[in-house]
Amino acid sequence: MTGSLWRLLSRTVANPSGRLGLLILAVLTAFVLIGPRLLPDPNAMPDLLAGAVAPGAGHPFGTDQLNRDILSRVVTGGRISLSISALAVALAVLLGALVGGLAGFYGGWLDGALMRLVDGALAIPRLFLLLLLVAVWEQMPLGALVLVLGGTGWFGTSRIVRGEVLRLREAEFVSAARALGAGPGRIIFRHLLPNVAGPLLVAATLGVGDVILLEAGLSFLGVGVRPPTPSWGGMILDARSLLTTAPWASIFPGLAIVVTVLAVNLIGDALRGALDPRSA
Amino acid sequence: MSPLLEVEDLRIAFPTSGATSHPVDGVSFSLSKGELLAVVGESGCGKSLTSLALLRLVPPPGQILPGSAIRLGGTDVLALGDSELRAIRGRRIGMIFQDPMTSLNPVFTVADQISESVRAHQQVSRRAARARALELLQEVGIPDPVERLDNYPHQMSGGMRQRVMIAIALASEPELLIADEPTTALDVTVQAQILELLDGLRARRGMAVLLITHDLGIVAGRADRVAVMYAGRLVEEAPTAALFARPSHPYTKGLLASVPRITGAVTRLTPIAGTVPPPTAWPAGCRFHPRCPAVMPRCATDDPPALPVGPHHQMRCWLAEAGQP
Numbered sequence: 001m002t003g004s005l006w007r008l009l010s011r012t013v014a015n016p017s018g019r020l021g022l023l024i025l026a027v028l029t030a031f032v033l034i035g036p037r038l039l040p041d042p043n044a045m046p047d048l049l050a051g052a053v054a055p056g057a058g059h060p061f062g063t064d065q066l067n068r069d070i071l072s073r074v075v076t077g078g079r080i081s082l083s084i085s086a087l088a089v090a091l092a093v094l095l096g097a098l099v100g101g102l103a104g105f106y107g108g109w110l111d112g113a114l115m116r117l118v119d120g121a122l123a124i125p126r127l128f129l130l131l132l133l134v135a136v137w138e139q140m141p142l143g144a145l146v147l148v149l150g151g152t153g154w155f156g157t158s159r160i161v162r163g164e165v166l167r168l169r170e171a172e173f174v175s176a177a178r179a180l181g182a183g184p185g186r187i188i189f190r191h192l193l194p195n196v197a198g199p200l201l202v203a204a205t206l207g208v209g210d211v212i213l214l215e216a217g218l219s220f221l222g223v224g225v226r227p228p229t230p231s232w233g234g235m236i237l238d239a240r241s242l243l244t245t246a247p248w249a250s251i252f253p254g255l256a257i258v259v260t261v262l263a264v265n266l267i268g269d270a271l272r273g274a275l276d277p278r279s280a
Numbered sequence: 281m282s283p284l285l286e287v288e289d290l291r292i293a294f295p296t297s298g299a300t301s302h303p304v305d306g307v308s309f310s311l312s313k314g315e316l317l318a319v320v321g322e323s324g325c326g327k328s329l330t331s332l333a334l335l336r337l338v339p340p341p342g343q344i345l346p347g348s349a350i351r352l353g354g355t356d357v358l359a360l361g362d363s364e365l366r367a368i369r370g371r372r373i374g375m376i377f378q379d380p381m382t383s384l385n386p387v388f389t390v391a392d393q394i395s396e397s398v399r400a401h402q403q404v405s406r407r408a409a410r411a412r413a414l415e416l417l418q419e420v421g422i423p424d425p426v427e428r429l430d431n432y433p434h435q436m437s438g439g440m441r442q443r444v445m446i447a448i449a450l451a452s453e454p455e456l457l458i459a460d461e462p463t464t465a466l467d468v469t470v471q472a473q474i475l476e477l478l479d480g481l482r483a484r485r486g487m488a489v490l491l492i493t494h495d496l497g498i499v500a501g502r503a504d505r506v507a508v509m510y511a512g513r514l515v516e517e518a519p520t521a522a523l524f525a526r527p528s529h530p531y532t533k534g535l536l537a538s539v540p541r542i543t544g545a546v547t548r549l550t551p552i553a554g555t556v557p558p559p560t561a562w563p564a565g566c567r568f569h570p571r572c573p574a575v576m577p578r579c580a581t582d583d584p585p586a587l588p589v590g591p592h593h594q595m596r597c598w599l600a601e602a603g604q605p
Contacts, residue, residue, distance in 0.1 A: 172383035179335055179377075179458075180370035180397055180448070183362075190396075194387045 008198055011274035018270025024263035032082055035075035042068060042076040043228050055248055062248040064239060070249060074256050077230035082260070084146055084225075085211035091150025092211075093157055093204045097196070100161025101188045105169055115162065118155045126152050127217060134223040145224060149211050157203045164196045198275045205268035209261040216257050232257050283310040284488050285334070285456055288349040292329055294342045294559070301559035303342075304329050305512035308586075311456065314486040316479070318499035318520075320535070321509030324556050327492045330509075331458045334490075335369050336360070353455065371401045374449030378461040380441035384433040390417070390444050391429040397451035416447040421477060439470035446477065453485070460492045475502055496535055500524060505592075508532050511556060511567040514586075518593035529595040530572045566597065574599060 012018040036042075055062040061070035099118070103111040121129070133148050134140055140148070168174065169192065177191050193200075212232075218224030219233030227234060232253040239249035292304040304326040311317050321327045332338050334350060336357060350357040352372060360368065369375075377383040385393060394413035398404065404412070410429070417425035420443040433441055442462060449457055459478060463471035479502050482489050493499060499506055499520065507517040508531065516529040527533045534552035554571040557563065563570055569579035576598060587600035594600075 172377045172379055173385045175337070176375070176377055176383045176445070176448070177385075178337055178369065179373075179375035181366040181368070181400060183366060191385055195385070197387070 008201070008271065008274050012267065012270045015270040015273060017266045018274070021263045021266030021268075021270065024259060025267065028078065028260060028263065029082070032075055032078040036072070036079065039072040039075060040069050042072040042230050044068065054246070061252045062246065064235070064249045065242055065246070070235075070252050073230040073235055074232070074252050077232050077235060077253065078256060078260070080142070080225060080229060081212055081215055081232050081257075084142065084149065084215055085208050087146045088149035088153060088211045088215075089204050089207045091146065092153030092207060093200060094154075095150065096154035096157025096203070097161050097193055097200060099154065100158035100163075100196075101165055101193055103158065104162040104165025105184065105188050105192065107166075111162070114158070118158055121152070121155045127214065130214065130218060131221070131223065134218065139226070140223075142225065142229075145215070145218075149214060153207055153211060157200065157207070160199050160203055161193075161196050164199060165192050168192050168195055198271075202268055202271045202275060205264060205271055209264040209268070212257060212261055212264070282354075284313045284315075284353055285311040285490075286349070286351045287330075287334070288351075290330065290333060290348045290350065291345040292326070292333060292338055292342055292348075293345050296560060299560065302345075302562075303512055303559040304333065305562075307509075307512070307514055309507055309514060309517065311488050311490060313455070313488055314482060315505070316482055316489045316491060316503045318491045318493060318503035318506045319509055319514075320493055320496055320499060320506060322494060322556050324558070325509045326512040326559075327494075327509050328460050331375070331460050331490060331492050334456075334458060335373055335375060336365055337369075367401075370397065370449075370454070371452045372454055373456045373458060374452070374454035375458045375460065376442070376445045376449050376462050379465045380438050380445055381465065383445055384441055386433055389430050389432055390436075394444070394448050394451055397448045401452040412451065413447070416450055417444070419450065419481075420444070420447045421473075422447075437470075438466050439473065442466060442470075442474055443477065446474075446481070450481065450485075454487065456488045456490065457481075458490045458492070461494065462491070463498065464494070471498065478502075496539055508535070511562055512559060513567065513596060515568065515597070516589075516593075516595040517586075518590070522590060522593050526590065526593075528589045528593070528600065529568075529597050530574050530599070531568050532595075534571075534573075568597075 013022065053059055053063045053067065059069050059071065061074065063069055064073070099114055103114040129152050130148060133152075137144065165188075174187060174191060177187050182191070215224055215231065216233030216236070219231045220237045222237060225231035225234055227238070235253040236250045239246070242249050287310070288308045290304055290307040291302055294301050294303060307326070307330055309317065319327050319330065329338060329342070333344055334357070336344070338344060344358060348358065352368065355368070357368065391410055391413050394416055395406065395409035398409040398412045414425055414429060417428060422428050422440060422443050428436070433444075436444070457478070462478070463474050466474065475498055478489055478491070481487060491499065491503060503520045505517065506520050506523045507514045508529065509515065510531050516523070516527075516532045523532065527536050531552070534550070537550040538552065540549060552571055557567075565581045566572070566579040566584055569575045572579065579598060582598070584596045584598045586594045586596050588594050589600050
């Protein structure tokens with residue numbers, strides 16, 4: 001498994017857009033990891049009366065209407081946005097692999113029931129599903145937001161996994177594993193799912209971009225990350241009244257979203273290309 | 281000596297939309313320690329299903345009918361629960377499959393796959409399992425075993441992969457190895473090497489081998505006994521030498537006549553007329569009678585039981601009773 005994943009990664013790095021995506025993501029990750037230690041407190045309001053200050057020497061990205069440093073808020077918000085999306089996607093991939101694996105391996109009524117559930121869930125736009133959940137649960141803590149984003153993100157993944165498992169379960173290595181005394185759990189997790197790791201990785205990467213946008217959308221609508229904790233979507237929400245007078249307050253968090261999603265999608269595309277043997 | 285494996289009246293049923301079919305219908309045989317029994321038959325005669333039944337791996341909706349018996353050294357295989365069954369699979373009965381291209385997991389190295397089999401049945405450390413994997417690769421005659429340990433299946437040839445499969449099956453030192461058409465997907469030269477290997481392993485380890493094949497040619501020099509299967513039944517069973525010297529069932533004769541010979545006069549190959557009927561449409565009476573060149577009136581109505589032809593030699597054909605096999 002390690003070997004074929006390694007091949008996949010090295011082919012992704014060999015692809016120029018994959019390389020660019022990985023580079024951007026690495027720089028962003030470094031920023032959000034180290035940044036908060038070096039930058040001023042994102043919630044500090046040093047000179048409340050000065051209000052929104054244009055980008056300049058003291059504040060490279062300027063400040064918002066409460067005189068908070070935008071660079072500092074973008075970096076801290078990135079920490080929250082990136083960790084929420086990484087965790088949510090990890091949860092989605094886990095659920096998708098589990099449901100898809102069970103449905104594909106056992107088939108029959110279990111497959112029918114699970115896949116109809118997925119069909120139903122996919123018929124509702126994800127944003128509405130999320131709005132419904134967060135409307136029911138006011139004052140949602142960050143952990144719950146991760147659960148909700150992850151819990152609504154596995155439907156497509158489970159279909160991919162089910163298809164692959166359906167194709168692979170007839171392979172002779174599965175019969176061979178059975179003849180060696182492997183039970184269903186061992187066959188699904190140890191023999192089948194590792195073979196799906198490639199497509200799963202692609203789905204996960206592309207999913208990260210979705211979740212970043214969704215989280216930003218929810219925060220913009222005021223139901224995601226709660227103020228004063230900075231988040232990219234929340235910052236754009238706060239800055240919308242200043243759009244004409246202090247555009248920097250919304251431009252920089254917006255740029256952060258665009259660059260991150262772009263990087264993740266570049267990597268996803270490169271991975272997809274690397275997975276397809278014909279593209280070599 | 282009591283036999284290692286006894287199969288009695290094995291019947292497997294598959295419910296189909298119309299009627300229930302019985303692709304394996306009353307198969308009995310036994311196998312002693314260290315013996316090599318070859319089961320020979322055409323596609324669809326039920327030979328692979330018989331071998332899967334020994335591990336209780338008949339694919340659903342197929343089921344083994346009550347009244348069948350499979351005993352492995354005193355254990356009633358048909359009475360075992362799931363966990364006891366898993367302890368038999370791989371541990372006491374190993375199995376290798378037809379297509380070495382697909383019977384190894386493509387995403388794990390050879391060492392991973394052999395170690396997994398070692399660790400599935402023995403409590404040993406990772407390192408010890410890897411050392412055992414190396415020994416097994418040497419035993420199955422893989423050149424450069426140290427380098428090969430970290431190869432993936434796609435980096436190996438078909439014959440090499442089949443050797444790895446054999447190493448995986450050997451990992452737990454089974455008493456019985458089932459080889460289901462182990463050489464069908466391989467080159468002729470490699471076929472001979474793999475059979476040589478199986479034969480050597482059986483001699484060294486005293487392991488019984490059940491060789492399932494459609495090729496009478498490959499059993500000639502190696503099997504102790506041959507069982508010929510047709511339409512879900514064993515139609516003739518004999519020590520290998522006796523079977524080739526005095527093939528008695530018309531089907532066996534037909535099979536032998538379809539194989540080209542190097543010695544003797546050059547004659548046309550004589551194929552057996554017709555095809556194997558599907559399990560849903562097996563004829564009444566003797567199942568071979570519609571294709572049989574020596575058919576008698578009673579063959580269409582009376583099903584012949586296993587009748588003796590010679591020492592340890594029996595067949596399901598009325599000719600045996602007529603005394604003119």
